[in-house]
Amino acid sequence: MTSVTPDHATQDYIGASDAHSAHNYHPLPVVVATGDGAWLTDVEGRRYLDMLAGYSALNFGHGNRRLVDAAKAQLERVTLTSRAFHHDRFADFCTQLAELCGKDMVLPMNTGAEAVETAVKTARKWGYRVKGVPDGRARIVVASDNFHGRTTTIVSFSTDPEARADFGPYTPGFDIVPYGDLDALRAAVTDETVAVLLEPIQGEAGVLVPPAGYLPGVRELTRERGVLFIADEIQSGLGRTGRTFACEHEGVVPDVYVLGKALGGGVVPVSAVVADRDVLGVFRPGEHGSTFGGNPLACAVGLEVIAMLRGGEFQRRATELGEHLHAELGVLAGTGKVTEVRGRGLWAGVDIDPAYGTGREISEKLMARGVLVKDTHGSTIRIAPPLVIGKEDLDWGLDQLRAVLGA
Ligand SMILES: Cc1ncc(COP(=O)(O)O)c(C=O)c1O
Numbered sequence: 347m348t349s350v351t352p353d354h355a356t357q358d359y360i361g362a363s364d365a366h367s368a369h370n371y372h373p374l375p376v377v378v379a380t381g382d383g384a385w386l387t388d389v390e391g392r393r394y395l396d397m398l399a400g401y402s403a404l405n406f407g408h409g410n411r412r413l414v415d416a417a418k419a420q421l422e423r424v425t426l427t428s429r430a431f432h433h434d435r436f437a438d439f440c441t442q443l444a445e446l447c448g449k450d451m452v453l454p455m456n457t458g459a460e461a462v463e464t465a466v467k468t469a470r471k472w473g474y475r476v477k478g479v480p481d482g483r484a485r486i487v488v489a490s491d492n493f494h495g496r497t498t499t500i501v502s503f504s505t506d507p508e509a510r511a512d513f514g515p516y517t518p519g520f521d522i523v524p525y526g527d528l529d530a531l532r533a534a535v536t537d538e539t540v541a542v543l544l545e546p547i548q549g550e551a552g553v554l555v556p557p558a559g560y561l562p563g564v565r566e567l568t569r570e571r572g573v574l575f576i577a578d579e580i581q582s583g584l585g586r587t588g589r590t591f592a593c594e595h596e597g598v599v600p601d602v603y604v605l606g607k608a609l610g611g612g613v614v615p616v617s618a619v620v621a622d623r624d625v626l627g628v629f630r631p632g633e634h635g636s637t638f639g640g641n642p643l644a645c646a647v648g649l650e651v652i653a654m655l656r657g658g659e660f661q662r663r664a665t666e667l668g669e670h671l672h673a674e675l676g677v678l679a680g681t682g683k684v685t686e687v688r689g690r691g692l693w694a695g696v697d698i699d700p701a702y703g704t705g706r707e708i709s710e711k712l713m714a715r716g717v718l719v720k721d722t723h724g725s726t727i728r729i730a731p732p733l734v735i736g737k738e739d740l741d742w743g744l745d746q747l748r749a750v751l752g753a
Pocket of ligand 1: 459493550579
């Protein structure tokens with residue numbers, strides 16, 4: 347039984363939050379108190395089906411027993427050492443994550459943006475030390491409509507005015523090409539290019555899947571030109587699309603994986619850059635770090651996540667439930683109320699005919715019916731429930747979407 351705090355109304359919480367927190371988000375007006383699997387309960391005892399899963403940070407659901415137990419056990423032992431000392435969960439975490447990725451080395455951080463920053467630093471250093479690019483000249487090619495995080499360097503190569511405006515001066519060294527356009531990418535790569543950084547599926551942009559052959563084309567081009575292919579699998583990776591990595595759908599192995607979100611099991615922030623020794627081996631002591639990166643609690647939870655992914659059960663669920671989700675959304679698209687559906691596995695970007703409301707309005711109507719999703723870019727909603735969701739719950743969630751659209 348979930349416990350709630352019935353003596354405080356939702357509006358009181360939201361008022362208090364608005365009064366004392368920066369307004370960098372525009373949350374739906376729901377105040378969550380507890381979570382269990384794919385379900386959340388708010389402060390007034392109302393239940394909601396979570397069809398967003400913390401933008402894929404909660405692939406294994408709320409309060410996942412294995413993850414909570416792993417965290418609890420580690421809380422009783424030791425939680426933080428800083429990297430000034432060794433600790434006894436670190437080697438296992440790095441070894442097993444490297445193995446999951448088929449690579450040699452891991453550089454653990456905390457948030458996704460930190461891991462992307464780390465990948466940028468890795469690529470630049472590799473460029474100077476291994477590729478032989480003249481000092482200070484390294485360039486990285488990125489895609490339009492990318493989302494890689496919120497740091498000043500990362501927003502420097504964003505094409506979203508909201509993410510970028512007023513945060514200059516911007517970090518130089520990035521070339522932006524249209525996502526999915528291999529010819530544009532080919533034209534942008536020069537002798538000074540050290541890396542191509544891409545999301546294999548662009549999440550924030552609306553779950554955009556690139557044209558078939560694009561990722562293999564990027565792989566071939568980067569190999570030919572001696573450029574690192576960095577795949578930001580922070581949102582697409584770790585089971586969401588039905589495979590451990592979204593790149594696998596196209597048989598592509600990048601040089602560098604950037605991981606985050608689900609790696610921390612929705613319990614603690616855990617991110618990492620994973621690559622072979624010829625790439626990550628460029629770092630020497632003192633050149634990069636993080637007080638919390640690779641801490642014992644993070645490693646304990648991360649190890650459990652890796653063990654769960656190794657079994658393949660979550661990837662299978664994402665494939666099977668994903669086929670069902672996309673079949674049902676396809677039927678909705680046939681009604682014209684939904685104009686386009688994109689995605690892979692248990693992940694969908696759904697464009698709603700603007701006649702039925704903005705993405706925000708649709709999200710609010712779904713919330714009123716007990717389903718939580720989030721809009722992006724006008725009339726798009728993203729559906730990405732925890733991979734532990736039951737088929738009946740998924741169907742119930744889809745029923746609510748049909749009801750909102752009067753379908
Ligand atoms: C593809 C991708 N990269 C990076 C990030 C940034 O991660 P974080 O919010 O943990 O910094 C996100 C977050 O949504 C993401 O989707």
